[in-house]
Amino acid sequence: xxxxxxxxxxxxxxxxxxxxxxxxxxxxxxxxxxxxxxxxxxxxxxxxxxxxxxxxxxxxxxxxxxxxxxxxxxxxxxxxxxxxxxxxxxxxxxxxxxxxxxxxxxxxxxxxxxxxxxxxxxxxxxxxxxxxxxxxxxxxxxxxxxxxxxxxxxxxxxxxxxxxxxxxxxxxxxxxxxxxxxxxxxxxxxxxxxxxxxxxxxxxxxxxxxxxxxxxxxxxxxxxxxxxxxxxxxxxxxxxxxxxxxxxxxx
Numbered sequence: 001x002x003x004x005x006x007x008x009x010x011x012x013x014x015x016x017x018x019x020x021x022x023x024x025x026x027x028x029x030x031x032x033x034x035x036x037x038x039x040x041x042x043x044x045x046x047x048x049x050x051x052x053x054x055x056x057x058x059x060x061x062x063x064x065x066x067x068x069x070x071x072x073x074x075x076x077x078x079x080x081x082x083x084x085x086x087x088x089x090x091x092x093x094x095x096x097x098x099x100x101x102x103x104x105x106x107x108x109x110x111x112x113x114x115x116x117x118x119x120x121x122x123x124x125x126x127x128x129x130x131x132x133x134x135x136x137x138x139x140x141x142x143x144x145x146x147x148x149x150x151x152x153x154x155x156x157x158x159x160x161x162x163x164x165x166x167x168x169x170x171x172x173x174x175x176x177x178x179x180x181x182x183x184x185x186x187x188x189x190x191x192x193x194x195x196x197x198x199x200x201x202x203x204x205x206x207x208x209x210x211x212x213x214x215x216x217x218x219x220x221x222x223x224x225x226x227x228x229x230x231x232x233x234x235x236x237x238x239x240x241x242x243x244x245x246x247x248x249x250x251x
Contacts, residue, residue, distance in 0.1 A: 005243055006033045008108035008153070009072075010099070012126040013081070014042045014063040015188040018207050019158040020112050021070050022174025022181040022224050023245070028071035029177065030246035035106045037075035038063050039099075039126045044081035046194025052082065058190050066187040069180055075102060081122065088125045097144070099133035103153075104146035108134075110236075110244050111153040115160040115227060131155065131229070154236035155229035162210065168225035170241070171218040176248030178211060178222040220248075 007027055011017045017024070017036055028034050042059030043052035050058070060076060067074035077098065079087065087095040103111075111134055114123040134155070140148040159166050174181060185207055195203045214223035228235060 009112035025177035034072035103137035
């Protein structure tokens with residue numbers, strides 16, 4: 001597979017990459033240049049005995065280990081959980097510029113975002129601003145330290161958290177990278193007690209069961225499900241998308 005292909009996954013918080021980690025790891029193994037951006041620094045996620053700065057430092061370390069497990073490049077945007085909606089509402093232009101420059105830096109052919117119907121308002125906001133920024137990133141009239149990107153990237157969405165209604169458009173066979181996906185998820189060790197207590201959710205079990213369910217739907221052991229973004233200029237031909245869905249046993 002051509003190493004000229006570039007992917008940018010923009011995820012809201014550390015650990016949200018769990019819904020696309022299997023595909024990202026498969027892309028890395030196939031020689032695709034994979035970039036993972038984490039928008040929020042997780043400074044309000046669990047650990048009630050820590051300060052926001054201490055939480056952010058822990059989450060950053062965990063996210064770095066998760067990216068290493070996947071094998072991808074990490075872009076840490078360091079926006080506070082307690083800041084993202086204020087910026088989205090009160091200083092949208094400046095916020096979009098951060099995402100616009102990220103897109104220009106990577107110049108991706110494929111953009112992976114959280115689903116616009118996701119349960120979490122941070123997820124929805126990050127997805128929207130990243131999608132908008134990826135249009136304007138290619139407009140040379142918007143001048144920054146980075147040159148305009150070369151095109152509008154094809155875009156796919158990860159699944160929203162169950163039980164939000166979701167009809168996948170495409171599945172990725174992650175049977176060969178499933179253990180990497182789980183290894184990356186285990187890196188976020190600070191969050192598992194928090195999610196168990198706050199959401200009453202065993203998150204590792206949820207991710208595992210969801211991958212098995214999607215795998216059963218397309219007759220493989222484990223799969224991830226994605227939706228296509230149908231906005232103008234976003235769909236790609238099946239031939240173009242195929243390069244981003246490598247065989248699970250690829251070298």
